[in-house]
Amino acid sequence: MLNAEVVRILHVDLTTGNSHVEDRADLFRDYLGGTGVAMRLLDELVRADLDPFDPAQPVIFAIGPLTTIFPVVTKVAATFRSPLTGEYGESHAGGHFASALRYAGYDALVITGAAQRLVYLLIDGDRVEIRPADAMAGMDTIETGRVIRNQVEGAGHRSILRIGPAGERRVRYASVNVDTWRHFGRLGLGAVLGSKKLKALAVLGQKHLPLPTDSRAYKKAYAEVYDKVLHTDAMKKYHELGTPSNILPLNELGALPTYNVRQGYFGEAEEISGESFADHELITKHACAGCQIGCIHIALYRRPFAPGWEFESTMVAYDHELIYAVGSLLGVGNRDGILHLIEEIDRLGMDTISCGTALAWATEAMERGAVRPEQLGGLDLRWGDAERYGRAVAAIARGDTELGQWLGQGEVAAARHYGGQEYVAAAGGQGIAGYWTGYAHVVGHLLGARHSHLDNAGYGIDQKLEPYTDEAIVDRIIADEAERTVQTSIAICLFARGVYDLETVSQALGSIGVQRSADELRAMGQRVYWERVRLREQLGFQARAEDLPGRFFETPTPRGQMDRARVAHLLELYQARRAAAM
Amino acid sequence: MPKILTAPAMARCIDCNSCMLACARMIYNSFSPHKSAIQIRSRGGAMGRLAANICTACAEPVPCVEACPTEALTVRTGGRGMTYRKAECIGCHKCVEACPVQVIGWDEEETKPVVCVFCGQCVRFCPHDCLALEEVG
Numbered sequence: 245m246l247n248a249e250v251v252r253i254l255h256v257d258l259t260t261g262n263s264h265v266e267d268r269a270d271l272f273r274d275y276l277g278g279t280g281v282a283m284r285l286l287d288e289l290v291r292a293d294l295d296p297f298d299p300a301q302p303v304i305f306a307i308g309p310l311t312t313i314f315p316v317v318t319k320v321a322a323t324f325r326s327p328l329t330g331e332y333g334e335s336h337a338g339g340h341f342a343s344a345l346r347y348a349g350y351d352a353l354v355i356t357g358a359a360q361r362l363v364y365l366l367i368d369g370d371r372v373e374i375r376p377a378d379a380m381a382g383m384d385t386i387e388t389g390r391v392i393r394n395q396v397e398g399a400g401h402r403s404i405l406r407i408g409p410a411g412e413r414r415v416r417y418a419s420v421n422v423d424t425w426r427h428f429g430r431l432g433l434g435a436v437l438g439s440k441k442l443k444a445l446a447v448l449g450q451k452h453l454p455l456p457t458d459s460r461a462y463k464k465a466y467a468e469v470y471d472k473v474l475h476t477d478a479m480k481k482y483h484e485l486g487t488p489s490n491i492l493p494l495n496e497l498g499a500l501p502t503y504n505v506r507q508g509y510f511g512e513a514e515e516i517s518g519e520s521f522a523d524h525e526l527i528t529k530h531a532c533a534g535c536q537i538g539c540i541h542i543a544l545y546r547r548p549f550a551p552g553w554e555f556e557s558t559m560v561a562y563d564h565e566l567i568y569a570v571g572s573l574l575g576v577g578n579r580d581g582i583l584h585l586i587e588e589i590d591r592l593g594m595d596t597i598s599c600g601t602a603l604a605w606a607t608e609a610m611e612r613g614a615v616r617p618e619q620l621g622g623l624d625l626r627w628g629d630a631e632r633y634g635r636a637v638a639a640i641a642r643g644d645t646e647l648g649q650w651l652g653q654g655e656v657a658a659a660r661h662y663g664g665q666e667y668v669a670a671a672g673g674q675g676i677a678g679y680w681t682g683y684a685h686v687v688g689h690l691l692g693a694r695h696s697h698l699d700n701a702g703y704g705i706d707q708k709l710e711p712y713t714d715e716a717i718v719d720r721i722i723a724d725e726a727e728r729t730v731q732t733s734i735a736i737c738l739f740a741r742g743v744y745d746l747e748t749v750s751q752a753l754g755s756i757g758v759q760r761s762a763d764e765l766r767a768m769g770q771r772v773y774w775e776r777v778r779l780r781e782q783l784g785f786q787a788r789a790e791d792l793p794g795r796f797f798e799t800p801t802p803r804g805q806m807d808r809a810r811v812a813h814l815l816e817l818y819q820a821r822r823a824a825a826m
Numbered sequence: 827m828p829k830i831l832t833a834p835a836m837a838r839c840i841d842c843n844s845c846m847l848a849c850a851r852m853i854y855n856s857f858s859p860h861k862s863a864i865q866i867r868s869r870g871g872a873m874g875r876l877a878a879n880i881c882t883a884c885a886e887p888v889p890c891v892e893a894c895p896t897e898a899l900t901v902r903t904g905g906r907g908m909t910y911r912k913a914e915c916i917g918c919h920k921c922v923e924a925c926p927v928q929v930i931g932w933d934e935e936e937t938k939p940v941v942c943v944f945c946g947q948c949v950r951f952c953p954h955d956c957l958a959l960e961e962v963g
Contacts, residue, residue: 246857312847313857343843347858400867401859452935453857463851470844474953531842536953538840 246453248272248309248757251281251351256365256372258440259299259357263372265350276760277308278321278735279334280772281352286323286332287779289354296327296432297414297439299358305345306352308735311534312343313453314466314752315473316740318532320345321732325783326431327439328416328598328654329673332780333431334694338532338737339423341447344403348449359441362412366396369449377443382409384591385421388444398448401533406444407434408593410641414438415652417598417674421590425530425540425561429595430696431674456757465755469743473536478742482539483529487564488518494679495572497707497802501680502572503627504604505669505799508680512577516567525579527559532737539739545583560587565697568678569600573669574607574633581630588634592641598654599640601675603633605655605668606647614664619647666794671695672787681706682803686796687814688721690787693776698738700725706803714810718817722773729776730769774825787815828904829944829959831864833878838954841866841876845948845957852947854933854940861933863942864957878957879929881942883907890941893924899941906962910941 251271256263275281282304289302303324310317318338326333345353348369355365359374362381366373375395380388388406396402403423411418411434418434419427428434437443455462473479481489494500495513502510514520525543532540546557560583570576570585589599607625609615617624621644623636639648650658656673659665669676671689677697679685688702689695697703700721709716727746728738734753736744744752746762753760760768789812797806846859846866854861865879883906884890891899891908898915899908917937922930931940946959 312843312859315844343859347860400865450860450934451858452861455851455855455857459851459855466851470951529840531840533841533843534847536840536842536844536951538842538953540840 246309246313246756251275251277251306252349253285253352253354254350254367254372255354255356257357258355258359258363258365258374258442261374274768275772276733276768277311277351278306278319278733279729280733280768282306282321282323282334283772283776283779285352285354287775289356290325290783292782292784296325296330296333296436299440300356301325301436303355303433303436303440304352305341306735307342307345308351308733309756309758310734310736310752311346313756314534315470316479316535316537316743317734317736318342318535319732319735319737321735322428322433324433324436327414327435328432329695329785331673331783331785332693332776333433333436335428335430335433336732337420337422337426337428338535339426340401340403340533341405341422342735343533344401344447344449347401347451347453348447349451355440355442358439362441362443364392364444364446365442367445367447367449368398369451380443382412384408385593386424386591389421389424392444392446396446396448401450402446402448404444404446407437407442408591408641410593410652411435411438412443413641413643413652415594415640415643416654416657417595417602418593419595421593425542426532427590427595430597430694432595434593462755465752469748469752470536472743473740479537479740482739483537485518485522486539486541488521488541488562488567490564490678491517491567492519497681498800499680499703499802500572501568501669501676501678503575504573504608504667505676505680505795507799508801510572510575510577513572515577516571516579516582518564521562521567521579525583530561535737537739543579543583545580545587547580558587560590562586565678566596569597569675570630570633572678573600573604575627576630576633577628578630584630584634585637588637592637594637594641597677598675599637601669602640602651602655602658603636605659605664606636606651608667609659609662609664612664614662615647619645621645621648668793669795671792671796672785677703679703679706680799680801682801683806683810683814684709684717684721686792686806687717687811687818690792691721691818692725693780699728706801712803714814714817718814718821722818722821726769726773727766728769729772730765733768733772770825774822777822778826787818789815827961828902828906829946830883830906830962831880831942831944831946831948832958832960833880833956834958835954835956836876836878839866839876839878839956840954841868842953844951844953845878848947848951853943853945861931861940862948863929863931863940864948865929865931879927881907881929881944882927883944883962884926889924889926890921890930893920895920904962907944908941910939910943912938915939
């Protein structure tokens with residue numbers, strides 16, 4: 245049966261090697277799944293007095309009641325204490341992981357403790373095994389996936405998560421690769437798994453989940469959502485050019501962060517646009533399990549290695565944020581250079597945005613003399629030089645140079661050490677996403693639970709909101725994030741947010757026997773939003789205008805040059821809303 | 827004329843699992859894609875191309891029909907593939923072993939085979955037109 249009344253949790257303790265299953269009706273009643281459940285479990289288990297890398301710290305994964313059985317409900321929400329910011333960590337990923345957890349029979353997975361040696365975890369339905377992974381030490385994410393595929397059955401339905409050498413070495417923005425094309429990218433989950441000596445996680449299962457006796461309502465609801473996904477414009481953008489369709493419009497607005505946010509316009513934007521990638525490198529698209537859109541755009545990265553038409557070729561998935569982070573932000577204006585960097589960063593297991601913002605800061609710091617090439621193994625970073633950036637990426641993952649080590653802590657920590665805090669492209673301790681639209685983007689990043697553009701889409705608020713008053717900006721940031729909290733608690737991909745309004749979510753839940761009105765869902769979103777704020781604050785989060793870099797108040801946005809006093813006022817308004825709500 | 831299921835455009839497949847979920851949902855009353863007569867597989871890792879394991883609707887003699895000791899599987903009118911009558915099935919598993927392309931699945935709970943009924947639900951729910959029902963005979 246579907247676990248429609250409870251959240252079934254698999255607990256695994258890597259220190260003892262023990263595991264057990266727990267059913268929690270209260271979690272289902274109050275949070276449904278995804279973000280809400282993962283946040284609440286973190287609240288119960290996280291240790292505010294201990295370092296993010298302490299073995300006692302938990303890592304939590306959660307899916308939702310509609311996972312896989314409705315279109316585009318494909319995400320897993322992960323929570324942890326972020327080693328990058330020290331506070332609340334939440335990250336979402338697609339691939340086959342959500343589906344694999346569902347058919348393994350679990351709604352949530354809680355991992356605590358740390359192994360003595362490098363291991364991987366196999367979850368095959370009721371069977372849980374901790375297996376040695378010593379042979380995979382230092383192995384990149386792609387090879388690790390291949391080795392585990394050789395050891396684990398279940399082709400087509402299994403999911404394999406793995407970290408690269410950067411995760412093993414605890415680079416603070418190390419990512420987790422999920423089924424080759426997707427990632428828990430931001431805030432350093434890969435480093436936390438590294439601290440637990442957990443190289444990989446393989447999940448599969450064949451749990452029998454029969455439809456309800458009268459399945460007409462479910463089949464009808466499924467087909468309605470399916471037709472909305474496929475046959476309306478709601479998700480068109482994502483399966484045509486994909487997210488890189490943003491590059492040119494943003495550039496025209498002057499909202500594409502370039503050269504470490506020294507400007508919002510990149511002269512070579514045409515070359516690195518979604519249109520150019522689609523015309524020249526795009527060879528296929530790929531989807532997460534249960535999504536008919538297939539937003540994953542895959543490029544053929546082909547380069548000669550010898551005279552005589554000798555080529556080597558690989559496949560690289562690209563997206564707007566990646567093109568920004570290792571393209572415009574670093575002044576890299578050629579597609580091959582961008583694909584090279586995306587591939588290197590992914591192979592070594594790091595978050596591409598954070599890697600890009602760290603390198604952008606380092607390039608400017610080198611220009612200004614705050615750091616020197618000798619501190620990075622003689623590597624003299626230059627805007628636009630993808631080959632040197634590729635070597636710098638490897639240096640960060642290796643951590644064998646002084647500057648490489650500091651960059652592995654993130655640009656905020658590096659700037660605190662070397663100076664140059666006024667030009668870090670970060671808010672809330674994490675590098676910003678690829679928009680330079682105005683106040684809502686920066687404040688949304690700072691206040692967002694994941695310090696992500698996807699928390700509240702501040703970049704969209706900047707582009708659409710009229711009148712653009714401080715009150716309206718703050719109210720929209722809060723309202724959008726609270727509503728997205730419902731969608732991420734159901735664990736719907738946010739690209740389908742136009743399909744899954746709260747009324748549709750309510751009907752979909754109803755069709756499998758879970759009664760929640762749109763109003764009840766909205767109220768749940770607001771409650772979870774403020775509970776999460778309280779948890780973040782317990783873990784050390786503070787929103788302060790004075791922590792934002794001077795750079796943010798120099799480079800013009802489409803909403804003009806920003807003013808620190810106005811940001812301070814926005815944050816005051818936020819604090820007033822917070823006081824009223826909590 | 828009988829129709830058979832084909833997968834003429836698998837090079838377009840995005841691995842979305844929608845066909846498997848449709849077969850399980852519409853025919854086998856299940857949320858689980860394992861209970862689907864079509865199975866999408868990568869040919870060695872996510873970077874490989876994708877393939878559809880589907881019933882090839884063998885011409886007579888139809889191996890699964892030959893192996894069936896009851897009237898659960900019979901040759902379809904037109905001589906390609908089979909008709910499945912669940913009520914007649916005794917759950918002996920012989921059809922699974924007889925299938926020359928290993929595409930008859932097994933429902934562990936019901937101890938019955940998971941076979942293609944050539945209904946086209948997977949075709950309806952394929953977003954990229956990878957699959958087709960083709961008339962034969």
